[in-house]
Amino acid sequence: MKKIILPLLLIMVTIQAFASFDDWFVNKTLRIDYWHTGDSEHELYSIDQVRSEPFWGGSHTFLIDNLQLGEYYFKAFDVETNTLLYSHGFCALFDEWQFTEEAKLTSRTYTETVVMPFPKKNVRVEFYSRNKKGVYDKLFEYTVDVKSYFISTEKQMEYPVYDAVVSGDPATKIDIVILPEGYAAAEMDKFKADCDKFASELFKFEPYTQNRDKFNIRAVLAPSRESGTDIPGDNIWKNTIMNSSFYTFDSERYLMTTDNRSVRNLAANAPYDQIYILVNSSKYGGGSIYNYYSTSVNSNKAAAKIFVHEFGHGFAGLADEYDDGSTSFNDMYPADLEPWEPNITTLVNFETKWKGMLAPSTPIPTPVDNNTPLQLGVYEGAGYVSKGLYRPTPDCLMRTFRGDKFCPVCSKAIQNMIDLYTK
Numbered sequence: 001m002k003k004i005i006l007p008l009l010l011i012m013v014t015i016q017a018f019a020s021f022d023d024w025f026v027n028k029t030l031r032i033d034y035w036h037t038g039d040s041e042h043e044l045y046s047i048d049q050v051r052s053e054p055f056w057g058g059s060h061t062f063l064i065d066n067l068q069l070g071e072y073y074f075k076a077f078d079v080e081t082n083t084l085l086y087s088h089g090f091c092a093l094f095d096e097w098q099f100t101e102e103a104k105l106t107s108r109t110y111t112e113t114v115v116m117p118f119p120k121k122n123v124r125v126e127f128y129s130r131n132k133k134g135v136y137d138k139l140f141e142y143t144v145d146v147k148s149y150f151i152s153t154e155k156q157m158e159y160p161v162y163d164a165v166v167s168g169d170p171a172t173k174i175d176i177v178i179l180p181e182g183y184a185a186a187e188m189d190k191f192k193a194d195c196d197k198f199a200s201e202l203f204k205f206e207p208y209t210q211n212r213d214k215f216n217i218r219a220v221l222a223p224s225r226e227s228g229t230d231i232p233g234d235n236i237w238k239n240t241i242m243n244s245s246f247y248t249f250d251s252e253r254y255l256m257t258t259d260n261r262s263v264r265n266l267a268a269n270a271p272y273d274q275i276y277i278l279v280n281s282s283k284y285g286g287g288s289i290y291n292y293y294s295t296s297v298n299s300n301k302a303a304a305k306i307f308v309h310e311f312g313h314g315f316a317g318l319a320d321e322y323d324d325g326s327t328s329f330n331d332m333y334p335a336d337l338e339p340w341e342p343n344i345t346t347l348v349n350f351e352t353k354w355k356g357m358l359a360p361s362t363p364i365p366t367p368v369d370n371n372t373p374l375q376l377g378v379y380e381g382a383g384y385v386s387k388g389l390y391r392p393t394p395d396c397l398m399r400t401f402r403g404d405k406f407c408p409v410c411s412k413a414i415q416n417m418i419d420l421y422t423k
Contacts, residue, residue: 021060024078024085025117027171029053030144031264032125036094036110040103043094045127045140048111051152056117057175057271062420063087063117069317069340070290071095073128073136074114078121079143085123086116089317090291093248093258095129099332100249111260122146134337157222157241157265164195165217170271174315174421177272178219179263181295182240182280185223194278194298195219201304202311205397206405207415214422218270229255229279242266242277244295246285255285255295263293273421274315276307288313305401312398312406316414319344321391321399323381333383342413343398344382345390354392354409368394374407 033048063086065073070089077084094110097103114125124143128136144151167173178198180191195217203212226238230245233252242262248254257263257277267275275293279286286306288294294314296307312318319341333339338349345353347364357376366377373395382391382399391399396407406414 021063021117024083024121025056025119027056028118029056029115029268030118030123030146031113031115031268032142032144033111033113033261033264034127034140034142036092036112037107038094038098039105039107040098042107043098043129043139047142049152050144050148050150051154052118053115053268055170055268055271057170057177057273058115058117059421060117060171065089067317067420069342071130071340075126075128076116076119076123077126078119079124080121085119088114088116088291090114091289092292093256093289096289097249102249110258113260113264119144119146132334134340155268157262157269159220159222159266159269161270162192162195162219162221163217164192164199164219165212165215167213167216170216172422173214173216174418175216175218175271175273176276177267177270177274178217179242179266179275179277180220180222180224180280181242181244181257181277182224182226182228182238184225184227187227187280188221188223191221191278191280192219198278198296198298198304198307202308204304205308207411207418208308211415211418211422214418216271218272220266220269222266222269224280227280229281231283244277244279246283248287253285254287255279255281255297256287257295274311276311276314286310290314290317302401305397305404309397309401312410312414316410316417317341318398318410318413319383321382321396323384323386323389333385333389335388339383339389343392343396343407343409345378346388347378347390350378357408357412365390370394373403374405376408 031051031053035046037044065088071091073089075087092112122145126138127140129139131137178195183191199217202208224240228238230237232247242257243259244257246255248256277295279297281297282299284300286296288310294310296310362377364378365380374393378390380390382389392409393407395403
């Protein structure tokens with residue numbers, strides 16, 4: 001599940017000296033955990049902890065993120081020269097929660113994390129959040145003294161790592177770390193088999209098939225005390241290593257966790273660009289947040305397509321294209337703003353989306369012909385609502401699981417992201 005808003009015509013232009021990795025960074029991770037507090041109208045940041053982790057799974061060349069994807073954004077500047085060294089867009093559970101009924105009545109605090117290659121010199125990290133006009137506002141900054149003895153190097157959840165797919169150097173590959181949720185100690189072989197299965201399934205879908213050699217997939221062998229996951233609606237509660245649960249935001253099939261620390265501590269066992277949590281359950285469900293983490297159940301009959309659909313959110317920032325009103329979110333996509341996700345539009349600034357891919361004679365909106373599910377057009381109904389939001393094709397893996405393909409717009413967005421991380 002995803003969200004929100006942005007006038008894509010707003011492009012951040014920053015005067016900067018582009019960073020060279022070896023000049024500015026050490027090949028490990030600087031991790032900053034922070035608290036994100038607020039309600040439907042307000043938000044506040046505060047620092048939790050700063051950590052040094054042994055691997056950096058990201059690119060050594062894609063350091064400045066100008067994609068304008070995500071509800072949040074952070075920048076890291078060298079303190080001495082004010083050089084922009086690193087930036088990254090992302091989303092988090094907090095921004096989805098702000099659109100629930102509960103957020104109108106009370107405040108909540110979520111733990112979140114940003115990561116970057118470990119800098120050789122002190123950095124100033126600036127945190128940005130989109131306002132109601134879709135513009136990034138700077139809300140917080142924090143200076144990291146890289147020589148501080150308060151930067152922890154403790155390995156809090158150290159476990160063995162299983163290599164499911166290893167294609168090469170993490171610096172030039174997309175690194176997925178798969179974390180096991182609700183697998184007991186006796187089920188670690190099952191988890192490894194599930195990782196092999198899901199790696200195989202991922203590469204059955206284009207454009208992943210033709211890009212198989214650009215991915216590394218590793219799994220952390222971390223058992224839970226109990227098998228399964230929480231299902232509050234059925235009064236089922238399980239003691240698991242990442243505390244995941246169905247009924248996130250009171251949506252039965254939304255399967256997520258608020259235990260960000262455990263997720264990040266487990267992921268630190270391997271280099272990663274993307275975190276994928278594989279949940280030991282046959283119940284239909286999953287979830288994903290852009291550049292945050294993705295989840296999927298392991299043994300539902302639709303598990304392979306759930307896995308691929310959710311990765312579309314987490315990796316490429318794709319929006320849900322269905323319009324069945326099955327979420328608990330309110331007014332997520334204002335009619336007067338263009339969403340930032342590449343595969344939906346309000347037509348406010350359609351030129352920034354797939355207009356250039358359409359035949360000149362294409363009617364807008366485009367009448368649905370279910371006999372041509374991948375016919376490119378502008379079809380009303382997307383982003384959880386039936387009116388005012390439009391998708392590229394009648395069907396797609398980001399809408400239903402009737403077919404086996406992404407539409408041309410989603411495929412292009414995925415391929416573009418693969419190229420950024422690996423070229």
